[in-house]
Amino acid sequence: xxxxxxxxxxxxxxxxxxxxxxxxxxxxxxxxxxxxxxxxxxxxxxxxxxxxxxxxxxxxxxxxxxxxxxxxxxxxxxxxxxxxxxxxxxxxxxxxxxxxxxxxxxxxxxxxxxxxxxxxxxxxxxxxxxxxxxxxxxxxxxxxxxxxxxxxxxxxxxxxxxx
Numbered sequence: 158x159x160x161x162x163x164x165x166x167x168x169x170x171x172x173x174x175x176x177x178x179x180x181x182x183x184x185x186x187x188x189x190x191x192x193x194x195x196x197x198x199x200x201x202x203x204x205x206x207x208x209x210x211x212x213x214x215x216x217x218x219x220x221x222x223x224x225x226x227x228x229x230x231x232x233x234x235x236x237x238x239x240x241x242x243x244x245x246x247x248x249x250x251x252x253x254x255x256x257x258x259x260x261x262x263x264x265x266x267x268x269x270x271x272x273x274x275x276x277x278x279x280x281x282x283x284x285x286x287x288x289x290x291x292x293x294x295x296x297x298x299x300x301x302x303x304x305x306x307x308x309x310x311x312x313x314x315x316x317x318x319x320x
Contacts, residue, residue, distance in 0.1 A: 194295050202287035209284060212237055212247055217256060217273065217281040218288075226273035230259070233271055256280055 175183065199209045215237040220226050234244035248271055251257045256277030262268035273281070297305055 197295050198288060198291045200291070202284045202291065204280060204283040212239060213251065214281075214284065214288070216247065216251065216271070217277060218285060220257065220271065220273040221278060221281045221285065226278060227260070227270045229262075230269045230271050251277070 195211060199211060199214055202209050216233055219236060220228060230244060230248060234241050255274055258272050258274055260270045260272055262270060300308060
């Protein structure tokens with residue numbers, strides 16, 4: 158690792174901004190925290206006590222929390238950071254398990270909706286309850302209520318600034 162030029166360190170400190178190294182460290186800590194905590198949040202949360210893959214959970218929970226439990230597949234792919242091809246494979250597996258169905262949009266033939274089935278709704282509802290228990294343990298307990306609110310505000314700001 159190379160040191161920062163002295164003038165850049167002084168400029169950052171003069172302006173009250175974090176140094177480049179402080180910024181790199183802060184982002185590294187966010188990344189480490191997410192990689193450390195994410196598996197704990199999905200461990201054993203299926204109704205039969207098995208771990209759930211992150212993309213499965215993200216897709217199913219987004220559909221559960223959406224009116225009519227349906228979203229365009231292209232939007233879901235974007236929101237869970239998968240390519241359209243990668244999302245199609247995931248949707249194939251979720252459909253094979255009976256958790257979602259695909260429906261064509263009557264107004265626009267290019268749009269295909271992923272819709273949560275009754276079985277999918279039952280499955281993700283049970284998984285959500287266990288996920289919330291893990292969130293209490295691994296997020297709320299260490300951060301506290303105010304910390305969770307601050308974290309959500311910060312995460313939303315970062316997400317929205319990249320749109």
